[in-house]
Amino acid sequence: MRILIIHTAFIGDIVLSTPLIRALKDKYSDCEITYVTTPAGASILRNNPNISEIIEYDKRGIHKGLKGIYELGKRLRYKNFNMVITPHRYLRSSFLSWLTRAPIRKGYNIATGSFFFTDKIPYINGEHEVLKLLRFVDEKVEKRYEIELYPDKENIKKIQNLLGNIENKKIILIAPGSKWFTKKWPLEYFNEVIKSLELREDIVQVIVGGQDELSLNIYKGKNVIDLRGKTSLLDMAQLAKLSTIILTNDSSPIHIGSAWKKPHIIAIFGPTVKKFGFFPWSTNSEVIEENNLECRPCSIHGGSKCPKGHFKCMMDIKPEKILEKIEATLKKEE
Structure with missing residues (x-):
């Protein structure tokens, strides 16, 4: 099982996604998780043992503009992901999800470009962000998952x-x-x-x-x-x-x-x-x-x-x- 997470939001959002990573590992024990995020996001996720690969999405540098995102999408397509999870609710991330051509592409139902997803996850207002993210794993996750960071x-x-x-x-x-x-x-x-x-x-x-x-x-x-x-x-x-x-x-x-x-x-x-x-x-x-x-x-x-x-x-x-x-x-x- 090859899973891709696309999340290029603020640092706090990336930190809050670490319970999602652990929950995915619990559900798909043999999965390999690749995470696409900003350079800053990559730095806070470093050393996480549940992530197989971190790919930096530099939207102001080498991945700037339509050509940059297309080139990144082509690179991701070669990896043949089984599932793509996109918590980021902006068009660029939704489009990148589609470029992977993964058979399962999950994103929020309120995301800009949600038509690029095969599975639309309800975004519940008032719910903590961690609980929202866990909906990408199951409709209701009973276990409490903690935020995990790994200073070396x-x-x-x-x-x-x-x-x-x-x-x-x-x-x-x-x-x-x-x-x-x-x-x-x-x-x-x-x-x-x-x-x-x-x-x-x-x-x-x-x-x-x-x-x-x-x-x-x-x-x-x-x-x-x-x-x-x-x-x-x-x-x-x-x-x-x-x-x-x-x-x-x-x-x-x-x-x-x-x-x-x-x-x-x-x-x-x-x-x-x-x-x-x-x-x-x-x-x-x-x-x-x-x-x-x-x-x-x-x-x-x-x-x-x-x-x-x-x-x-x-x-x-x-x-x-x-x-x-x-x-x-x-x-x-x-």
Whole structure:
């Protein structure tokens, strides 16, 4: 059984597909799974023992335009897949599925280009993304499947070197970034939390983010380690594994952190809501949101500015509330 998964969405979406990979292996024990994804998606899936091959789909490079996607489709066709699963709901991915000429091509019924699929899977609004994805295996999967990420020895060694001797202190991982402005809890609020925790001797605060977050004017106190721009995605997965608390916006660290039981995830939701299905899969988590605003949700992805101009969905979540949650979690760990 040769199975292809086509998923070229955001990092969080790729992370959330790892339970699907495990469920496919459980159902088809001798199957070989190939995964087509973005270069970033490939980096977070690396070392997964249930994937036989990862193929990078570089839609801005060698696979750009109709010619690029056709060439990739031709390459995939030679592999003679028995089944293609396409969770990505955009035309390019649907068309690529058809180019494989696989006899079974599964995709969501609401996907653009769903006519390219032989089997249309219902997209259930309000259901967690992991449960949606498991519908590609069976209509109802009773077993709970976890998110699986696989940092290797190099990731472990690198994080040990970056953290240095922290004397068994508890790690609070802080991820202040997001691709979308309205998904970002105000930077001054993050800084207030960092300053308030600065004098605690039992913790170390670790700031993470990509190159885009380097421009953020984060407060750097005596117990703050700034690792922005210094970690790969699997490095960050290893950091999350070691953390006691993860404080993050509605962004990929929610899902990366959900791969581990230890960290308590505090996820701050502004323009988005849990009903979209992208809240933490971890049972050791909580979503902080302002529920008394009629304008929520305003967007599934967030935007470059608040449509109403007041940004209350984030501004009304005060640092004091987040500090209470952090202190309560640390007290449980004592």
